[in-house]
Amino acid sequence: MKLLFPFIYERYLAKQIYVAFSFILFALVALFLFFDILSELGSVQGSYTLPLAFLHVLLKAPSRVSEIIPIAALIGSIYVFAMLASQSEFTILRIAGLDIKRSLIALTKISLPLVALTLFMSEWAGPYAENKSEQIRMKALGATYTSQFKTGVWVKDRLRDEDGSGPVRPGVRYVNVGKVDKDNEIRDIRMYEFNDNYNLLSIRSAPAGYFDETGIWVLNDVTETRFKETKQTDPLNPAFSAQTFTHPVLTLESEVTPQILSVLLISPEKMSIVSLGRFITHLKENKQDVQRHSIAFWKKVVYPFTIFVMLALALPFAYLKVRASSVGIKVFSGIMLGMSFQLFNSLFSNVGLLSAWPTLLTALIPPALYLLLAVAALRWVSKA
Numbered sequence: 001m002k003l004l005f006p007f008i009y010e011r012y013l014a015k016q017i018y019v020a021f022s023f024i025l026f027a028l029v030a031l032f033l034f035f036d037i038l039s040e041l042g043s044v045q046g047s048y049t050l051p052l053a054f055l056h057v058l059l060k061a062p063s064r065v066s067e068i069i070p071i072a073a074l075i076g077s078i079y080v081f082a083m084l085a086s087q088s089e090f091t092i093l094r095i096a097g098l099d100i101k102r103s104l105i106a107l108t109k110i111s112l113p114l115v116a117l118t119l120f121m122s123e124w125a126g127p128y129a130e131n132k133s134e135q136i137r138m139k140a141l142g143a144t145y146t147s148q149f150k151t152g153v154w155v156k157d158r159l160r161d162e163d164g165s166g167p168v169r170p171g172v173r174y175v176n177v178g179k180v181d182k183d184n185e186i187r188d189i190r191m192y193e194f195n196d197n198y199n200l201l202s203i204r205s206a207p208a209g210y211f212d213e214t215g216i217w218v219l220n221d222v223t224e225t226r227f228k229e230t231k232q233t234d235p236l237n238p239a240f241s242a243q244t245f246t247h248p249v250l251t252l253e254s255e256v257t258p259q260i261l262s263v264l265l266i267s268p269e270k271m272s273i274v275s276l277g278r279f280i281t282h283l284k285e286n287k288q289d290v291q292r293h294s295i296a297f298w299k300k301v302v303y304p305f306t307i308f309v310m311l312a313l314a315l316p317f318a319y320l321k322v323r324a325s326s327v328g329i330k331v332f333s334g335i336m337l338g339m340s341f342q343l344f345n346s347l348f349s350n351v352g353l354l355s356a357w358p359t360l361l362t363a364l365i366p367p368a369l370y371l372l373l374a375v376a377a378l379r380w381v382s383k384a
Helices: 008-043 050-058 061-086 089-095 100-141 258-264 273-285 291-318 327-355 359-383
Strands: 153-159 169-180 185-194 200-211 216-230 239-253
Touching: 008 050, 008 061, 008 100, 050 100, 061 089, 061 100, 061 291, 061 327, 100 273, 100 291, 153 258, 169 258, 258 273, 273 291, 291 327, 291 359, 327 359
Parallel strands: none
Antiparallel strands: 153 169, 169 185, 185 200, 200 216, 216 239
């Protein structure tokens, strides 16, 4: 700890903030999990017993932790600074030479372990535990992943030869999957292939299939209808012939993997940075809109560093006079600040999506505005 916090006052502030942060984080996570358990009780039936429901909710705790860390850091640091001010400890530190610049440097160091914790929870522990949580629920309920559309998941793929293999050629393939089971199994598959002039080339349907170890889709009991244009003297009145084939087993090369299908079934905000990056690349390669996923990607990148913004927002509370407001009012102010940041951050993302603003700018503006608010508050209290 001495390596990160070489000065005594830094170690003292870090210890106080981490203790308060841990207590508030535990309280907030417990509160949110309590409401999650209440909402999950309606799904308890049959094999999905109450202990499994509790386990399902508890496995969502890492994701909750990553969402709550900045707010817990803000409330905890405000409480610590308010207590230091009420006991005149911060006044003594200021007399000893702790100015605003040194305070901000100390808070930057204090924020680094919290940033690392946020990244760990949001990028590894959260997605892993969330996946296990859904598997437990699916296995108990005998359910499968489905999308919000009645027809299942739709995804754009690249066109290949008639047998489904070979190099990529001009055109497009649209894949519709009704359900996604565990172990990379899919059901109710339909494929529509078009050439570069958007003429329909083929329709395939299969009741089930799976993704094998070599990265190939293996479809069972496939019915395929191929369309070919017949030669006509009148180009404005084309005629097409259709041939229908059945295949007990059909293998297809595709860029649509189970990971991409699973990504389509969850909101971008709950995905990891790595998963978002891969999916954005897939969307760009298929010339699809990436605005929503790109905003979520940059918000995920920027979000851990908002912890420093929250700590900077808390610092002015150490300069307020004790008689001006009680510790309780200061903590309440911290709660309101944290809630306002979360609401403004979500609102700004939706506005940026509707207005097609630059995605990095959309993710940066909310924390930048609150950082400016912290700087303005520090300038005000330093002159008071």
